[in-house]
Amino acid sequence: MNFLKRLLLAAIRIGIGVLALAATYSAWSGQTPTRLLYFTTESNIGIGVVFIWAGLAALLKGVEPPAWLKGALTLYILITGIVGTFILPVPNLATEPVIFGVLARTFVVHRVVPLLALADFVLFDVHRRYKWHYAFSWLSWPLFFLLLILAHAHFMPAQGISGLPDDRNPWPYGFMNLAKLGVAQFSVNMVLLLVAFVVVGGILLAVDRLLPAKPLLLATKA
Template sequence: MTVVFRALTAVCAVGGIVALLIWNDGDPSSFVYFTVQSAVIIAAVSAVAVFRPVPAWIRGAATLYSCITGIVYHTLLANPSSPFYQKDDGAHTVHNLLLHSAVPILAAVTWLLVERERVRWWYAAAWLGYPLAYLVFAMIRGAFVHEYTYPFIDVNKLGALGVTETSLGFTVAFFLLGLVLIGLGVALRRLLTRRATPETTPAVPDTAGV
């Protein structure tokens, strides 16, 4: 079952990237987006994990980044009530459905229900390394090309203070999301382990000779 979920996650991630490149005529700038980069990460980690063990902290990081992609897209970018809503003509295309919905769900299910390994709570802080590195990359790139990959880090519209505030908010939210993934994983592992372990009936003392 574990192998199936890992393979399916990798296939959907790669399929989403391929579908995106077909849709935009192979535009290489697609790879500057967190969505595509996180899909590459989860695809690589899941594919390798099919054939050999991958440390839990690496799989957890890839899962977090994929979940970030899905949550940010559905709550902010594709939500009409969000201040960062972006009307997208390709919202219902294959690549959008795969990258923003199918892959994050598969990654989360695999982490929570299929792969049950012990992880440390401080991993949630360590996992922030890539999102923070991406923020630095996006800001430097934006300063040169005068265009930012996402509206919530757009200095031209929000200003430096606005971007700082949203970035701090996202950092805290991503850290909490990491803790949630770890906590739910621990809780489910304990629950399923408890169910799989048959209860032993305490021995009744022999009182026949009393």
């Protein structure tokens, strides 16, 4: 029975990972490498790698991703989902590239993968492994991302990142466009964004503590 549980858990997690990597294929394959400068792309690639790792570990009884790392990617993809749903402009799904010939890419990276990652965290993760300071140490990648974008805009101010031929905008998101917003508004936006990371991270820590230590579904270990 344990093998069947491991097989099903592996299939679910590898499936989520493959979906996330398929949705970001154009970036990591080198077709449009500038798209790697989107936090959306980075968080989805991270989910893809970590979930395939976790799936193979469940199947083969191997070393699983560290709790800090999986928690970090869960936080990042949740922020991606929140920002994509409530802040970014609504995309025209009719003109979006599709994944597996069915789902619009933007819908997958901003809605489907975040929801699947959240469901995996609630249902399949071993809980009560997170430390309180994770809410702050998880800021390491967002801060690095911010520095990366500032450096890109400074050194390549006319290099767009969407991959479109006429794109000359070096900023991935409107709320990060320093040239347009000015230093004051940009600073306010970045502080609010970092606060959002800490708040959502704190909620993730609280939920992790409230849930039973043993996974709700498909527990494969005593």
